[in-house]
Amino acid sequence: MNIQNRVIDIIAAQAVLEPSDVKLDSTLEDLGIDSLGLVESIFAIEEEFDITIPFNANEPSDSDFDISTVAAMIKGIEKLIADVS
Amino acid sequence: MNRVVITGAGTINALGHSVPETVEAMREGRCGIGELEFRDVERLAIRIGGQVRGFEAEGRFNRQQMTLYDRFTQFTLTAAKEAITQSGLEFHGDLAARSGVVLGTAGGGVSTWDDNYRSVYEDGKNRVHPFVVPKLMNNAAASHVSMEHNLKGPSFTVSTACASSNHAMAQAFAMVRSGMAPAMVTGGSESMLCFGGVKAWEGLRVMSKDACRPFSLGRSGMVQGEGAGVFVFENYEHARARGAEILCEVIGFAMSSDASDIVMPSKQGAARAMANALQDARVNPDEVGYINAHGTGTAANDKTECAAVADVFGPHADNLMISSTKSMHGHLIGGTGAVELLACIMALRDGVIAPTIGYEEPDPECALDVVPNIARDARVHVAVSNAFAFGGLNAVLVLRKV
Numbered sequence: 001m002n003i004q005n006r007v008i009d010i011i012a013a014q015a016v017l018e019p020s021d022v023k024l025d026s027t028l029e030d031l032g033i034d035s036l037g038l039v040e041s042i043f044a045i046e047e048e049f050d051i052t053i054p055f056n057a058n059e060p061s062d063s064d065f066d067i068s069t070v071a072a073m074i075k076g077i078e079k080l081i082a083d084v085s
Numbered sequence: 086m087n088r089v090v091i092t093g094a095g096t097i098n099a100l101g102h103s104v105p106e107t108v109e110a111m112r113e114g115r116c117g118i119g120e121l122e123f124r125d126v127e128r129l130a131i132r133i134g135g136q137v138r139g140f141e142a143e144g145r146f147n148r149q150q151m152t153l154y155d156r157f158t159q160f161t162l163t164a165a166k167e168a169i170t171q172s173g174l175e176f177h178g179d180l181a182a183r184s185g186v187v188l189g190t191a192g193g194g195v196s197t198w199d200d201n202y203r204s205v206y207e208d209g210k211n212r213v214h215p216f217v218v219p220k221l222m223n224n225a226a227a228s229h230v231s232m233e234h235n236l237k238g239p240s241f242t243v244s245t246a247c248a249s250s251n252h253a254m255a256q257a258f259a260m261v262r263s264g265m266a267p268a269m270v271t272g273g274s275e276s277m278l279c280f281g282g283v284k285a286w287e288g289l290r291v292m293s294k295d296a297c298r299p300f301s302l303g304r305s306g307m308v309q310g311e312g313a314g315v316f317v318f319e320n321y322e323h324a325r326a327r328g329a330e331i332l333c334e335v336i337g338f339a340m341s342s343d344a345s346d347i348v349m350p351s352k353q354g355a356a357r358a359m360a361n362a363l364q365d366a367r368v369n370p371d372e373v374g375y376i377n378a379h380g381t382g383t384a385a386n387d388k389t390e391c392a393a394v395a396d397v398f399g400p401h402a403d404n405l406m407i408s409s410t411k412s413m414h415g416h417l418i419g420g421t422g423a424v425e426l427l428a429c430i431m432a433l434r435d436g437v438i439a440p441t442i443g444y445e446e447p448d449p450e451c452a453l454d455v456v457p458n459i460a461r462d463a464r465v466h467v468a469v470s471n472a473f474a475f476g477g478l479n480a481v482l483v484l485r486k487v
Contacts, residue, residue, distance in 0.1 A: 036348060039290050052130075057290040058306040058384040 003081065006048060007074050014041045024071040031070075035060075038067065051080045088321035089261045090487060091332040091430065092174070092268075095167025097160050098312030098414045098424050099135030103167055107424070108431050110413065111439040112460050117414050118297065118308050125280040131292045134278050135310030135415025152216050154229065155194030156276040160313035160420075161226035162233060165270060169234055172317040173329055174268060176235040183266050185238035186227045187257045188315075189249025189273030191419030192282065193242075194221030199281040226274050230315075238266050247379070249273050249419035250314065251472035251480035254426070255338040257318045258482070267320045272423035274313035283309065289348075291383050297416070298443040299380035299409035300387050300451040307381045310415025314423025333433045334485045336467075337366025343477025350386055350473050355379075355393035358479035359469065363397070366467075366483035371401040373483075374465035375432040377425045378455075379473045380409020380441065381416055388450040390471065395453075406463065408456040412442040422472040426482070429468040433486040438463050 001009075005019070012019040015031040022031065028038055035057055042053050053076075054064045066072040096103065099117030100110035110117065121134045142151050142159055154162070176184055197220045204210045219225060224242040231240045239260060243253040250273030257271035277283070286292055286309060293306035324331055339361030343354030363370055379390055395402045410428045417424055428439040437460050444457035470482045 042290070043288070055290060056293075056305055058293075058304065062303075 003078055004074050007045060007077055008070065010044045010048060011041055011070060014044070022070060024069065026070045028067060045077060049077065049081055051077070051084055053080065087262050087264055089258050089318055089335045090321045090324050091316050091335060092319045092324050092329045093168035093170070093172030093317035094332060094427065094430065095164035095171070096312065096314045096424055096427060097137055097140065097163045098417065099137055099310055100414050102140065102163070104427060107427055111410055111428055111431060112437050114440045114442045114458060114460055115413060116442055121278060121283065123279055128280070129283055129287060131283055131287050131294060133294065133308055134283065135308065136278050137312050152214065153220055155197045155220050155225060157190055157194060157274045157313070158226040158229050160276060160311070161188060161274040161315060162229055164272065164274070164313040164315035165230045165234065168315045168317050169270065172319065174317060180267055181235045181237050183238045184236050184268040184270070185240040185266060186230045186236050186270045187239070187241060187243060187253045188227045188230070188271065189243045189245070189251070189253035189419045189423070190223050190226065190275055191244055191246045191249050192275060192277050193223035194225060195277045195282045196279040197221035199279045202281070230270055234270065236270060244419065245478045245480070246474035246476055247416065247418055247421060248472035248474035248478050248480045250422035251470065251482055252340065252478070254316070254318070254422065254482060255340060255480050258335045258338055261318050261320055267323050269318045270315060271318055272313065272315035273420040275418045275420035276311045277418060278309060278311045293382065296443045297382040297412045298445060299378065299382040299412055299441050300391070300448060300455040301444045302446040302448040304382045304384070304387065306383050307411070308415045310411070310417045310421070312414070312417055312424060313420050314426060316423070316426065331487045333430050334487050335482065336368065336485045337362050337483040338481060339365055340480045343479070345477055348475050350389045351477060352389050352393045352396065354477055354479050355390060355471070355473050356396045358481040359393065359397045359471065362469065362481040362483050368467050368483065370398045372467045373398070373405055373469055374463065375429065375438055375468040376405060376407040377428045377468065377470045378407050378409045379471045380411055382409070382411060386473065387448070390473065391451040391453055402453060406438050406454050406456050406461070408439055408441040410439050422470060422480070426470055429470050429484050432463070432465045432468050433484060436462055436464055438465070
């Protein structure tokens with residue numbers, strides 16, 4: 001499974017939705033994921049890909065990691081994976 | 086109903102090993118937060134904290150005591166000794182039988198858990214020291230204080246995360262006020278600055294990597310501290326009859342539960358605790374000159390707390406001073422309210438308001454007088470101390486100058 005689908009699976013599980021309901025332009029708010037849900041999703045993504053995501057729950061918008069949409073998160077994750085390998 | 090006064094104070098924390106050292110550091114706006122030093126710190130993403138330095142158990146406690154005292158108990162005994170010595174009380178006979186100890190801690194013997202888990206899981210050992218349980222239990226500190234000072238009355242430990250000390254001191258206050266006890270030793274202690282303790286907090290993603298900047302725009306979260314604060318709460322008539330020096334009076338308290346979220350704070354819960362504490366103390370909001378804020382430096386706490394203060398105090402919110410000394414000593418979790426009570430006592434007794442250091446820029450969502458960076462001289466007659474815990478459990482104390 002590619003990175004995009006693996007990320008969508010994690011986000012869908014957190015949002016208690018089917019992966020097909022998670023669109024690339026969905027925002028976390030659209031999906032009903034609150035700040036705690038986001039912290040859990042980031043933890044799950046870090047575990048899945050063995051990466052460290054620069055994210056501080058106090059200033060999500062100031063973090064280097066873009067969480068504005070699902071697509072932005074996937075792009076950031078792909079970059080972090082590329083940086084590791 | 087009896088009047089309740091504080092006749093002794095003791096502490097050890099990142100700012101000092103005693104009350105005079107700590108108060109002087111608060112007056113100077115000194116920062117006790119620095120690079121953490123302990124085993125495996127290089128495996129942490131968060132490597133700063135308000136660690137107690139230069140504190141050696143060797144020489145202070147004997148070999149038998151050291152096998153029984155976790156670091157949080159060592160801190161508690163050190164602070165309790167200072168407080169009880171200052172009070173001049175000696176517990177014998179009826180006074181000993183009726184006086185007790187109520188202390189707060191969130192984690193108890195965290196480093197004892199950590200060391201022994203490491204030993205059995207990582208090092209593969211199959212045997213631990215026989216005193217692991219009595220060393221790590223949350224009530225160990227309260228029990229050792231009672232044994233050391235012959236306190237035989239009501240004694241227990243309160244654990245409500247970041248509000249533990251305030252809840253504990255509220256209980257001690259209620260006991261002395263009601264006449265149940267002539268004096269109570271109270272406060273709290275915490276020692277979570279070890280690999281497992283910091284790693285657990287790291288997971289929540291609310292910790293700052295550089296500094297604790299409460300109420301400041303661009304704040305990046307909380308910083309942990311460690312240490313203890315212990316006080317002697319005494320019946321006013323009892324204290325006066327023996328000519329004791331009175332540090333200040335405790336005049337009211339209130340507790341509330343947000344009943345909403347396990348980590349996100351609620352403005353309503355905080356406001357109810359403050360408003361009810363003022364009512365219990367029978368003071369009007371406009372009599373309050375200083376609030377020692379919970380002020381953790383997280384986005385969520387600081388703006389919620391400021392909104393709650395604005396709700397409770399109305400236009401007077403702009404006249405009072407509110408500061409967070411966590412910027413200097415870090416967040417002592419279950420011990421934090423006790424160390425922070427020292428800032429209230431300093432305001433009432435010395436007329437000096439401890440600053441909120443590390444302050445860079447005003448945050449429109451925290452538009453109160455937070456005494457940025459530099460301590461201020463001011464006459465204060467009534468002070469309030471806030472503590473709002475994870476789990477939505479709040480405890481607020483009100484103190485008055487004597």
